[in-house]
Amino acid sequence: MDFSENSLERICKVFGYLDTLEKRGVELVSSKELAEGIGATAHTVRKDISLLGITGYTRKGYEVGSLKRELGGKLGLSKERKACIVGLGRLGTALLDYEKFQEDGFEIVAGFDKSINKLERIRTQIDVYPVSRMKEVIESKNIELGIITVPSEAAQEVADRLIEAGVKGVLNFSHVKLDLPENVINVNLDFTNALRFIAAQLG
């Protein structure tokens, strides 16, 4: 897409915010409200939306449901995506049953861990497997997204195996930056970096 990463990030937030508004029964939203909802300026939000070729801004504002559907269509967010989680420690198991993923169109269809012992003890509705079965399960279930919650030292190897199995996008919760092929989309969510970013502004 001919779109900067910053624009895309904002538009994804706009989509999420529209979804919240829709669930609350809100029908119209101004660009100012949208902007406040995601922490940007109204001008930037209108520009991002118009870059996608979406018009439909009237004096009353955007129509929440139709803007959400248009954005979803343009960004491929209306399509349900299958994801798996590798590393079923406390964070991984918390994410296995994270209902919001499902509500938002991301279906967690498998969890993997190297410890058979851990797999036997886990209580979840999601199917869990030993990592040795990653390739087979990912291929047979058409899993597109991999969520990495293993310790940092194992993250690169897990990423390599996910990609070998056909995963196209990786959400990485470990603290290492992964070395991935250029066609794989990757986001790192590092909790301590988020806290550092806050702490650095506290003085």
Add this chain to the structure above:
Amino acid sequence: MDFSENSLERICKVFGYLDTLEKRGVELVSSKELAEGIGATAHTVRKDISLLGITGYTRKGYEVGSLKRELGGKLGLSKERKACIVGLGRLGTALLDYEKFQEDGFEIVAGFDKSINKLERIRTQIDVYPVSRMKEVIESKNIELGIITVPSEAAQEVADRLIEAGVKGVLNFSHVKLDLPENVINVNLDFTNALRFIAAQLG
């Protein structure tokens, strides 16, 4: 600080990467390696660092330990910060015992939940309390940072109580944008937005 948010975010990542290198025993690092480690360009990284008034880049590169300490000093990251977690569901309890926080200078000193039942069942080394005791505990322990892991509908109320108790920075894992006083530093980590950002690029 006279520093853009983007620069600050990159510098926090540089700090984290230097920390990883130091733990691996690496002594020197080029700006190119630093840049690759955080996903930026070498020019940008050198500029961010020099904006902080730090020189010390030689042909051999930066000295890992001393650059980390200088950045830490300038950004106030050398100081230990106390944090609490509100909402002890699966994500909250996973974060309570997230060892990386402690290693990185963020000490989780309290967890809060409104369910006494849940508080009684939790197995953790960290002290946990009913939310009714938030103000008293936050004040007496000098907690500066609040981590919000309650359901979205309760997030704003929890944020208000954290701030009333004196918390200066909020890491918000819920899906609502919080309405906070301007002097409170806030970061939202929304997992589904991260997945959306990936999915939008998959086509």
